[in-house]
Amino acid sequence: MARSYVSEARRKRVAPKKERIRPIIERLAAEHADAAIALRFRNPLELLVSVMLSAQTTDVNVNRVTETLFQKYRRPEDYLAVPQEELERDVFATGFYRQKAKSVRGTMRMLIEEFDGEVPRTLPELTRLPGVARKTANVVAAELGHAQGIVVDTHVRRLSQRLGLTRQEDPVKIERDLMRLVPREDWARFPHLMIWHGRRICDARKPRCEDCPLAADLCPSSRV
Numbered sequence: 547m548a549r550s551y552v553s554e555a556r557r558k559r560v561a562p563k564k565e566r567i568r569p570i571i572e573r574l575a576a577e578h579a580d581a582a583i584a585l586r587f588r589n590p591l592e593l594l595v596s597v598m599l600s601a602q603t604t605d606v607n608v609n610r611v612t613e614t615l616f617q618k619y620r621r622p623e624d625y626l627a628v629p630q631e632e633l634e635r636d637v638f639a640t641g642f643y644r645q646k647a648k649s650v651r652g653t654m655r656m657l658i659e660e661f662d663g664e665v666p667r668t669l670p671e672l673t674r675l676p677g678v679a680r681k682t683a684n685v686v687a688a689e690l691g692h693a694q695g696i697v698v699d700t701h702v703r704r705l706s707q708r709l710g711l712t713r714q715e716d717p718v719k720i721e722r723d724l725m726r727l728v729p730r731e732d733w734a735r736f737p738h739l740m741i742w743h744g745r746r747i748c749d750a751r752k753p754r755c756e757d758c759p760l761a762a763d764l765c766p767s768s769r770v
C-alpha cells in the first residue's frame with residue numbers, strides 16, 4: 547500500500563523537495579502550534595519509561611498507567627526492588643506487559659551499573675539499553691534537547707512519502723533521507739508536526755486535502 551504514496555508523489559508538479567522543506571515546516575508549525583509529545587513525564591527517567599511503554603499502544607493509555615506508576619517508582623532502584631511479576635501487573639494495561647517489564651528492569655539495571663542512575667543522552671548509549679531501539683532512543687534524545695536523528699513512526703513515514711520527501715519504505719532509510727533534508731534545528735519538532743498533521747488532516751485512508759495548508763503548492767499528492 548505504501549508504494550502507492552510514492553507514485554502519488556509523482557502526480558502533481560511541485561518544486562524540488564529541498565526548496566519545499568522549509569515552507570512545509572513553517573506552514574505545519576503555524577497549523578499545529580501545539581504539536582508536542584503527548585506522553586506525560588516530569589523527568590528524563592519518566593520520559594524513558596513512558597516511551598518504552600508506548601510501543602504498540604496509545605499515548606493516552608500510557609498516561610493513564612504512568613499516572614499511578616510514577617508515584618510508586620521514582621528511581622531506577624524502585625523498579626528492581628519489586629518482583630518482576632509485580633511490575634508486570636503495574637504495566638499490564640499497556641499490553642505486552644511481560645516483555646515491557648523485562649525491558650524496563652533490564653534498562654534500570656544498566657542505568658545503575660553503567661550510567662550512575664542517569665538517562666544517557668547519546669543514541670549509541672541509549673540504544674545499548676535493553677528494549678530501547680532507535681526510534682525510542684530518538685524520541686528520548688530529542689525530548690531531552692539532544693536530537694541526533696529524526697523519529698520515523700507510521701505518520702512520519704506516510705507523510706514523508708506523500709510529500710515526496712522520500713521514496714524509501716524502510717524507516718532507517720527514510721530517516722537518512724530526512725536527515726539530509728530537514729534543517730538540523732528542526733530535527734526534534736519535525737516528527738511532531740508530521741504526527742499531528744497525520745492525525746488531524748492527512749489521514750491514512752482519507753486525507754483531507756481540501757483543509758490542508760500544503761495542498762495548493764507543496765504537496766505532490768494533493769487531490770485539490
Ligand code: SF4
Pocket residue numbers: 708709747748749753754755758759760761765766767768769
Ligand atoms: S492532506 Fe495535505 S499532505 Fe496529505 S496528501 Fe493531502 S495535500 Fe498532501
